[in-house]
Amino acid sequence: MESKILKYELKRIIFSKIFVITFIIEIFYSVINLYTEIIQGVSGTSPFSQWSYCKFLCDINAIMLLILMLSCTGLFSRNEQRVKEITSCTALPTKKYLATKCLALILSYIIVAICCILISLVFYKTTFSFSSFQNFLLPILIILLPTFVFVFGTSMFLGSKSQTLLYAWIPVVLVLSLVSFNSTPFLDIFAKGYVAYMPTVLPVDHLGEPVFRLSLDFIMSRLLFTLVGMVLYVASFKKLSRKI
């Protein structure tokens, strides 16, 4: 039953006009970004270094989160509120229904991320014959996950308060994605400044490449963002289930 709803919700998100348009923009942006920016390497590192890959993920993450936040707005729209009166009368528990909807949102984000990552892998293979893709697992985990959890949590929290707040949060996130904070990771949600700054100060290995070493500050900041995101998500989840 829930899997049917999940499939339906996922379909509804993926085939919506807005998702399709932003998805096309995201794919297009990924290709342009890889072939013009990342190919130069971030802060003098190789284009296939973990630092460069982090920069790629930071760049694409802004649009992926934009898609996520716009999809979130659907959850708090007037139409959705009206439909709730009907769905709350069904046999499916409200919490489960809400969790399924959130899961669908998370899956839609994962689908976009996977597509972009696949594009990047094809790029590295065809341009540099590089295939040590296991090196990219840590960047994917450290760059995408905390930011996603934080933005998703805050979006759900703000959306549960008011849809207008969620709309106001979207440009704030976009502006934050454009600003580089260099060595202040606790402000740098997207870690864009950090990944460009660190290779300039870290020691180099035998090939002359800056080593991929994350500072304790940075790890703590990611954990904090993840934690805050989770707390806000739980708070909003409770509030939303109560509302119905």
Add this chain to the structure above:
Amino acid sequence: MRNAFFTYETKRILKSRFTRIIILLALLFPLIGVLISPYLSEDISTMILGIHSSTRLSQTILLPAKIGAVLSTLAFIALTVFEFDKILRFRVNYIIEPISSSIKINLTKIAGLLCAGLISTVGSMIIMTPHYFINIGSLVGYNYFLISYFFIIYGSIVLTILMTAGFYLLFRNVNITCIIMFFALLFSFLAGTMNYQYMWVQTGASGFSENFGNGNIVPGLLWNRLFGLTVAMSIFLFGMLCDRCYEKGFFKSLIKNCKKYKFLPICFMFSFFSVFFVYHNEPIFKSFSILDTASMMISGKSETPVNSNVIGTSNMLVDLKIEEDKHYATGVYRQELQNSADKPQNIYFNLADGYHINEIKFDNDPINYIQVSPKIMNSAKISNVYEIRIPKNTKAKLDIRYSGTPKALSAVNDFSIGINKDYVNLDKPYDIAPAVYVKQKDKIMKGTIKIDAALTVIMQGNKNRKISEQDGVTTWSFSYDKPSELSLTAGRYGIFERNVSGTYVEFFYPLAASKEFESRGNDTLDIFTFFSDKFGPLGTGNLKIVVTSGVHGGVGYQEGNISYIAEDSLMKKSYGDSSQASSSDTFALLTHEIAHQWWGGGIDVTNGSSNNPIDKNHDEWTNEAFADFSTYLFLKNKFGKAYADNLLLNQWKEGTKDLNRNFYRRNPQYMKKLSMIPKYSVSLFLRGSKLYALGPITVYNVYHHIGEDNYFNAMKVIYNKYYDKRDKKLSFSEFLNITGVAKEVAINGK
């Protein structure tokens, strides 16, 4: 009845709470711009807002206006979407669509929103007037304030409203419209480097000069808005065509609207074709994209071929009349050519785009010419290239008559270049006269320039002087032996002139601001005297230091016996305190450009003609290395070691570190994997770091190793051996021989 609806709807929009909030915010946006401007980095100001100049006028007018325009754009996207979405949001479309004309509704909404935009713009002008008065001290130039606020802020609001409405009518979705408009805003920020016409929000206005008029800034601003308006109008009209009819989908609505409002498709088609017409007929610049720049830099093929079978047997004579009021020039070029070959020879000449050929005569007979296509010759992308045929075994006079308005290249986006009312800047030789590509051994270019008597003409060479004045027109003479370096600057200049050990040092400053620039005349003397003492006297009869228009700002360069520096660069303060030394210190820029009179002007530093294996792969070895290091020596002498170290040495060290860590420096074999634009970008970085970091630090290492006295002794030796000897180049290996330092020491510092 119609008027009643229009008035009612406009009033309703203006009275709505959301509109009032937006108007209030938009009123304050330029003020917010002023408050956040100290925290904006130079990169944001230059790259995103497109402000290159740091003159007071630019910072007082353009910065707040552009920040205001960006923020107002965001606010009016929200307001327009909010207003247009009302019908769907309140589900009254089923009532309104069947009974009312969609055109009337949409146009009324647009009119109401435009009124709101106008109120906010006028309000922000009123709020910002005291700020203008406090900063500038008078209302001189206030017209630029009004023009800028109107065209930058209100212009961006008008375009935003039209585009947002168009996209909303097209997609009927708030989120999609907002996303598209967000990307349109990003496009305006990022695509400006390709063509200033794309800067639809902040416009391409780069700065205002305080002393030399504003060149093409205002025409550029107007053209920016005209192009933006054609694009926005096309989007809006197409949106109106696609506006959904009652119970009809996209295509059916499109067809029905086309049938119902016959003038609408015609207006759309007109507007759509206007986009291309306006784009291609841009009047200020010759279109030369960043792709052309990249391809030329990478391939290295930009030169027009020289036909060495044809020889220039006389000097080149040029008479140019400049009518700055009409932005127009008329010229005649004469030279005797000899074709000793048994076959007719085709020769080429370049002339700036904007000029047209009136007549070409050879041996007093008119001859035909053809314009070479940019597809055939790379240099035809930069200027017009013409081909003429010289008959076999002839020796006769070539006479080229031309006239028009020379245009600068769009890749530079410098609105001060060209002929303007108060200022003339013809910075390329082919802006002044045709560059004829035949064998020109030891031939000089000389002639006359006729121009308004109020303007002073400054050109390379020692014989640039006023020879007559009649009816308000002055005739200036010029003569120069390196025609490929010739340029012309004219403006209302005052001259600070001193004879220092046989060389006339002339400092050309803006006449209107003589008090502010007086002390800079003495600075130039200090710099000149220092270098003359340490290296040797400047051989040329006179050295000219010219203050140029600050419209583009922040630049300095040397060409022949002239060192140019932009007015805004000289207005910045120089700090004696090392803790405040910064890269924006422009005393260094002035010193650097004067140092080029020795390094580049008199001594040529290059490995180009050396066969010594030591000199291979040292393309950092250029005049820039010595000009920069000489700047260090002067600053060290004037402000102390700590200051010079902070300002230059530390920068070189950082730059060299970044260069050596760069992946493509370490692995040049990967360069071929790069496509044109990234290759251009990487090459630019590597070249910049080599020239302005690795080169000077190499010279510094030698200096540090042998000590200051020995270094200056070596400089004297170099001066005696290389100064003014065109066939002798100072290579890296020869420098090491003279100073007696090992290569490893020069490169690694130990």
